[in-house]
Amino acid sequence: MKVTEAIVLAGGRSSRMGRDKALLPVKGQPLLIYLIAKLNxxxxxxxxxxxxxxxxxxxxxxxxxxxxxxxxxxxxxxxPGEGPLAGLHAALSSLQQPDYAFVLACDMPHVSSSLIGQLESHRAPDAMVVAVQGQPFHALYHTNIVPLLAGRLESGQLRMMEVLREAKAVVIEADDDDTNSAFTNLNTPEAYIAFLEQDQQ
Structure with missing residues (x-):
């Protein structure tokens, strides 16, 4: 069964970029709109x-x-103000049905349908997270992880990689260049320029 919910984390301060990453022009539209359209x-x-x-x-x-x-x-x-963990918690808490959601950050322009398919194939009855080794986003999170996220937020434990360890995430290896490119992120002006130059080739 395919995942039908997606979450885009767009609540960051974009301090390294110097402007809101969600608004970066990509293919003639804001990056956030580009991602929503692609996921739709x-x-x-x-x-x-x-x-x-x-x-x-x-x-x-x-x-x-x-x-x-x-x-x-x-x-x-x-x-408020507790970073991506807080954003993930808020979004998963808002979903009406218990299920997995595909989660990515708004500065990740390459959505890989191939990788999503790999993640979907590794879902397990007791797995709260399915992710690629070392990558907390472009991953699947189940709504049943919400209490764990709330507990960490309440205690000030905000590191996403620790969440994956505590949740005993199912970890997979991305198996080709296309899926590895999914982890490109536009954190800095230099990364954005490099992305635009590559996209025009």
Missing amino acids: GMGMRVTVSAGTPEQASMYRGLITEHLPTSGTGIVEDLF
Whole structure:
């Protein structure tokens, strides 16, 4: 059974980039819109974890302008200022049915359907996370991990890789160049420029 929910984590401060990474132009549209459209094309409904009320308002306006019929949800952090762990917690908490969601960060422009298929094939009844070795995002998270995330947030334990260890994640190896490229991220102006140059080749 294919995963039908996706989460885009877009609540970061983008301090290394110097501007909001979700708004970076990619193929003539903001990166966030590009990702939502791509995930919708794979049959997934998207929830955007926006962090602050200000970010949520801005992203809501973008989605209304570009993808008004996409059914995209937007959530704000329930633990403000606590990074990607808080964003993941808020988004998973908002989902209505217990199931897996595909999770990626908004600065990861290469969504790999091949890798998603590999992750889906490794789901197990007691697995809260299915991820590639060393990569907490472009991964599957089950809604039953929410209490674990809440506990870590309440105690100030915010490292994503520790979450994967505590959750006893199913860890796989990406098996080709296409799936490895999924972990490209646009953290800095230099990375963004390199991505644009490669995309034009």
